[in-house]
Amino acid sequence: MAITVKDVALKAGVSTATVSRVLNNDPGIKPQTRKKVKTAILDTGYRMNKAARSLKTSRTGTIGLLVPELVNDFFMTVAQGVEDELHNSGYGMIICNANENRRDEEDRINLLIEQCVDGVIIIPASSEGRHFNKLRRAGIPVVMVDRLVEGFEADAVLADNVNGAYSAVAHLISSGCRRFGFIGGSLELSNFSERFEGFKRALTDYNIPVEEPIIKFGDVHVESGYDLMEELMNQDNPPQNIFIANYFLHVGATKYLLNNRETASSEIRIAGFDDMALSSILGFSSVTVSQPMREMGRRAAALLLRRINTKTPAPCQLIRLKTSLVTH
Amino acid sequence: MAITVKDVALKAGVSTATVSRVLNNDPGIKPQTRKKVKTAILDTGYRMNKAARSLKTSRTGTIGLLVPELVNDFFMTVAQGVEDELHNSGYGMIICNANENRRDEEDRINLLIEQCVDGVIIIPASSEGRHFNKLRRAGIPVVMVDRLVEGFEADAVLADNVNGAYSAVAHLISSGCRRFGFIGGSLELSNFSERFEGFKRALTDYNIPVEEPIIKFGDVHVESGYDLMEELMNQDNPPQNIFIANYFLHVGATKYLLNNRETASSEIRIAGFDDMALSSILGFSSVTVSQPMREMGRRAAALLLRRINTKTPAPCQLIRLKTSLVTH
DNA sequence: ATACTTTATGTAATCGATTACAGCTATAGC
DNA sequence: GCTATAGCTGTAATCGATTACATAAAGTAT
Numbered sequence: 245m246a247i248t249v250k251d252v253a254l255k256a257g258v259s260t261a262t263v264s265r266v267l268n269n270d271p272g273i274k275p276q277t278r279k280k281v282k283t284a285i286l287d288t289g290y291r292m293n294k295a296a297r298s299l300k301t302s303r304t305g306t307i308g309l310l311v312p313e314l315v316n317d318f319f320m321t322v323a324q325g326v327e328d329e330l331h332n333s334g335y336g337m338i339i340c341n342a343n344e345n346r347r348d349e350e351d352r353i354n355l356l357i358e359q360c361v362d363g364v365i366i367i368p369a370s371s372e373g374r375h376f377n378k379l380r381r382a383g384i385p386v387v388m389v390d391r392l393v394e395g396f397e398a399d400a401v402l403a404d405n406v407n408g409a410y411s412a413v414a415h416l417i418s419s420g421c422r423r424f425g426f427i428g429g430s431l432e433l434s435n436f437s438e439r440f441e442g443f444k445r446a447l448t449d450y451n452i453p454v455e456e457p458i459i460k461f462g463d464v465h466v467e468s469g470y471d472l473m474e475e476l477m478n479q480d481n482p483p484q485n486i487f488i489a490n491y492f493l494h495v496g497a498t499k500y501l502l503n504n505r506e507t508a509s510s511e512i513r514i515a516g517f518d519d520m521a522l523s524s525i526l527g528f529s530s531v532t533v534s535q536p537m538r539e540m541g542r543r544a545a546a547l548l549l550r551r552i553n554t555k556t557p558a559p560c561q562l563i564r565l566k567t568s569l570v571t572h
Numbered sequence: 573m574a575i576t577v578k579d580v581a582l583k584a585g586v587s588t589a590t591v592s593r594v595l596n597n598d599p600g601i602k603p604q605t606r607k608k609v610k611t612a613i614l615d616t617g618y619r620m621n622k623a624a625r626s627l628k629t630s631r632t633g634t635i636g637l638l639v640p641e642l643v644n645d646f647f648m649t650v651a652q653g654v655e656d657e658l659h660n661s662g663y664g665m666i667i668c669n670a671n672e673n674r675r676d677e678e679d680r681i682n683l684l685i686e687q688c689v690d691g692v693i694i695i696p697a698s699s700e701g702r703h704f705n706k707l708r709r710a711g712i713p714v715v716m717v718d719r720l721v722e723g724f725e726a727d728a729v730l731a732d733n734v735n736g737a738y739s740a741v742a743h744l745i746s747s748g749c750r751r752f753g754f755i756g757g758s759l760e761l762s763n764f765s766e767r768f769e770g771f772k773r774a775l776t777d778y779n780i781p782v783e784e785p786i787i788k789f790g791d792v793h794v795e796s797g798y799d800l801m802e803e804l805m806n807q808d809n810p811p812q813n814i815f816i817a818n819y820f821l822h823v824g825a826t827k828y829l830l831n832n833r834e835t836a837s838s839e840i841r842i843a844g845f846d847d848m849a850l851s852s853i854l855g856f857s858s859v860t861v862s863q864p865m866r867e868m869g870r871r872a873a874a875l876l877l878r879r880i881n882t883k884t885p886a887p888c889q890l891i892r893l894k895t896s897l898v899t900h
Numbered sequence: 901a902t903a904c905t906t907t908a909t910g911t912a913a914t915c916g917a918t919t920a921c922a923g924c925t926a927t928a929g930c
Numbered sequence: 931g932c933t934a935t936a937g938c939t940g941t942a943a944t945c946g947a948t949t950a951c952a953t954a955a956a957g958t959a960t
Contacts, residue, residue: 259940295626296916314648339667587910624946
């Protein structure tokens with residue numbers, strides 16, 4: 245039923261080899277032959293069966309993108325960047341959802357291997373990455389984004405978390421703030437430990453003590469932000485200035501403050517990480533660190549494509565992208 | 573290099589046919605043979621080459637999901653639902669991004685056809701869908717979600733937009749509101765025209781006139797919401813109650829109000845469509861219509877899988893899912 | 901014991917595109 | 931005029947899994 249190279253060859257009066265060569269833009273085809281084939285392709289409405297091509301070439305022209313969740317503007321903005329770059333090169337992208345857990349993450353890795361993707365970009369769901377070695381064993385190049393993991397080495401594209409956090413806190417300090425709370429995700433996650441590092445460094449550089457009880461860690465979601473802010477505010481002498489290490493925590497924390505306007509001081513100032521569409525309308529937010537999310541995706545894809553197209557194994561490359569500060 | 577059925581067959585001392593049958597859980601294999609093959613599969617670390625299978629069976633075990641954009645919690649929540657359902661059935665999902673324009677949308681359709689997906693779920697980017705007929709011609713089943721389009725008929729899963737909008741407006745009316753503005757996307761998009769329909773119906777049912785100048789249409793994004801709210805507020809005698817027909821418009825409109833606290837009355841009450849993670853912390857929001865987004869995705873996927881697995885062409889099916897009202 | 905099912909497995913063709921190799925033509929070089 | 935070379939194009943094997951058909955073995959009926 246479907247139209248194959250054979251049909252096109254017949255129509256154009258050439259062999260299937262020639263059709264294939266035209267399809268692949270091989271040089272060394274007479275211009276008139278090429279034209280004949282091209283019109284035959286259009287006339288027949290031929291569309292290549294990529295499964296057949298993949299079988300022969302063992303390249304699928306698709307890469308996998310594995311993210312911890314789909315409903316997340318950070319991950320999806322990175323995905324946009326990846327797609328930007330891939331599409332330029334004629335590659336397709338399979339997005340897989342790790343559902344925030346290792347089991348699903350591993351499961352999706354298997355799926356991607358079976359789908360014979362040419363490469364994989366991973367935003368890891370946890371701090372542990374031994375299961376990614378399957379990809380290595382299957383000869384599939386990998387690029388990590390946003391976080392590094394234990395037990396697996398690969399190229400990576402990361403934000404300069406330390407300096408990003410530092411600059412936000414320094415900004416608040418220079419506008420007079422002197423006492424800071426911290427809300428962040430688990431220190432096991434490399435991005436959060438880096439941001440905490442930047443936070444501490446800014447405080448020590450300005451001779452501000454780091455007070456244990458007003459440092460809070462949770463997971464990376466809205467609910468956690470809400471709870472941690474509640475804990476923070478219910479202490480004696482809660483801090484007026486709070487650095488919050490990711491967008492979703494920021495949203496949750498703001499939610500708490502809005503729900504508790506009476507008790508929470510209106511003088512609270514928040515420095516947040518990630519500048520999203522809604523960051524500017526979150527109350528209390530005075531400055532946010534903006535990661536170049538889309539660019540991170542683009543760079544990751546570019547790096548991956550380079551790996552795919554060069555067989556020689558170069559040492560792992562680590563790209564750090566600068567953040568910028570957005571004041572509200 | 574890679575391990576194939578041949579290697580497994582050799583190891584197990586059977587033919588490739590038998591290995592294949594075990595892989596496909598065919599009945600009529602002696603239990604001991606099956607066991608032999610299974611251990612051989614584990615021992616060799618065999619992983620099937622899906623390209624080869626697809627070539628032979630012309631089924632890939634993947635479906636395509638085409639969305640207008642990735643950075644959009646509505647679309648991605650639907651995507652979650654789709655994945656929930658697909659993954660139960662061992663299917664994979666390729667997400668494609670139409671970038672809000674018809675050209676890219678058509679381009680992604682071609683990509684999906686070439687990838688030989690078994691079916692496609694589409695959230696259309698515009699009101700026009702003639703280009704989707706390519707899928708039909710390629711024999712690929714399609715299910716639409718959220719919107720209907722002109723020039724292309726298919727199964728669809730939609731929210732009950734009319735009653736959703738009606739109930740939100742009726743709710744405000746019953747709490748005393750008497751004069752309503754409307755902010756929505758183009759009426760060419762079926763979901764918005766339905767919501768506008770519900771809006772009007774509520775007003776007429778309660779004998780409230782529909783005043784032209786306070787009805788605003790734009791596109792479906794944050795910026796548009798901002799601009800339309802500005803227009804609305806700059807009129808003589810602006811309405812105190814506003815129905816906003818989607819989440820992003822709602823966000824944009826709120827942004828305007830927050831940026832113009834002095835001029836805008838604090839008595840403004842908004843009824844919004846879509847209840848998202850942040851809906852509850854948008855100021856002014858008094859009620860939102862919640863679509864069962866994830867369920868919409870699930871139902872769409874279930875419908876698609878049924879189409880894929882039954883050859884008999886049944887008439888198009890249209891599923892309407894009830895919305896619910898969330899008060900803030 | 902014979903013929904006929906039924907059950908389990910093997911043989912080999914097949915899906916559609918790619919590509920090594922062969923073959924043919926035309927041109928250049930002598 | 932004859933060979934060497936380059937430039938195009940065709941022939942046919944190939945990728946890995948599936949499956950129609952063939953075959954063999956075991957069970958059943960008479």
